Amino acid sequence: MNKKILFVVTSHDKLGETGESTGYYLGEVSHPWAVLTAAGYEIDFVSPLGGNPKYYGNNPEDAVNQQFLANEKYQKKIQNTLTPEQVRAEDYAAILYAGGHGTMWDFPDNAALAKIAQEIYENNGIVSAVCHGPAGLVNIKLSNGKYLVDGKKINAFTNEEEAAVKLENVVPFSLETKLIERGAKFEKSGLWQTHVTVDARVVTGQNPQSAHAVGEAVLTELKKL
Numbered sequence: 381m382n383k384k385i386l387f388v389v390t391s392h393d394k395l396g397e398t399g400e401s402t403g404y405y406l407g408e409v410s411h412p413w414a415v416l417t418a419a420g421y422e423i424d425f426v427s428p429l430g431g432n433p434k435y436y437g438n439n440p441e442d443a444v445n446q447q448f449l450a451n452e453k454y455q456k457k458i459q460n461t462l463t464p465e466q467v468r469a470e471d472y473a474a475i476l477y478a479g480g481h482g483t484m485w486d487f488p489d490n491a492a493l494a495k496i497a498q499e500i501y502e503n504n505g506i507v508s509a510v511c512h513g514p515a516g517l518v519n520i521k522l523s524n525g526k527y528l529v530d531g532k533k534i535n536a537f538t539n540e541e542e543a544a545v546k547l548e549n550v551v552p553f554s555l556e557t558k559l560i561e562r563g564a565k566f567e568k569s570g571l572w573q574t575h576v577t578v579d580a581r582v583v584t585g586q587n588p589q590s591a592h593a594v595g596e597a598v599l600t601e602l603k604k605l
Contacts, residue, residue, distance in 0.1 A: 382473040384422045385598075386500070387413070388493060388516060389461060390482035391429035396550040403434030405480035408510045408591045409458070410448035412476055415595030421602075423454070424472075428486045428493065430463035436480065437588065444592075464492035469499035473605065474598055479511025479537065479588070484551045487516035488558075494520045501528065501581065506601045508583035510594045511537045517584075518558050528582065530563030535577035535584040538568045 389404040413423055427433045438445055448454060475497050477487065487493065497520050501507045507528065509517055514536035520528040539556045542548040560566050568586060569575040575586040576593045581601060585594035 382471065383420060384424060384472050385416055386467065386472045386475045386496070387423055387425050388475065388477045388487070388513070389425060389427050389433050389458070390480055390486055391427045391431075391433050392482035392485040393434040395481055398550055401434060401436065402481040403436050404478050404482060405437045405511060405588055406435045406445050406448070407437055407439070407442060407588050408478045408480065408513065409435070410442075410444045411591035412510070412595030412598065413448055413454065414444050415592065415599055419599050423457070425458045425461040426464060426467050426493070427461040428464065428490050430461050430466070432459040433461060434482075464490065464496060467496055469496045470503060472500055472505060473602060474506035474508060475500050476594070476598060477509035477513030477516040479509070479513040481512055481547065481551065483512045483515045484553070484555065487513075488518050490516075498522060498528070504605060506581045506583060506598055508594060508598045509536070510585035510591050511587050512555060514559060514584055515555055518562055527562045529559055532564060532582050533567055533577045533579040534559050534564035534582065535567050535575055535586050537587055541571055541587060544571055
């Protein structure tokens, strides 16, 4: 069984026209990373542009964040992310799209990333995403022409959560609405509640609070392969 997992992080660092910066959300990388590496999995990182992507959301009191930031091996990896063209889908048992608002700009229309995810899924692997990470799922099509999310139970950052952080008019589209348009059976809990949905080897989590549970759910699914 392949012991490698591919984490996808955004290269986009501008929060629309607000003048503020964005990127990937640190805890949505660090928490699944901690769960999966502890179970013996090796993780690689890819981003649309490769190189050293920006992150935000570092809570100094989050011990897992600090553990990740102090890990020299994985800091070297995430500061030198692969480009999609450098990735061989057959090397990975699972893919995880980490969140952060940047994903809303550069995940949906990245055909190379979508192809990697399609190939991992159709090779009996797992596709997973957390918070805004499911922006990477909205345009993935399978060999049968259907959207990956069509007919599946899916979870992501909700319209209510986007409104709560006052970014519903900044992001280029509504993630929840777009997933529903693609045929997803959207599930959700209240603001900032942990919620993870698993359906047919697709694992999705609602928000940063769900990141650890997404890692655990991916691990559970990996054990079934």
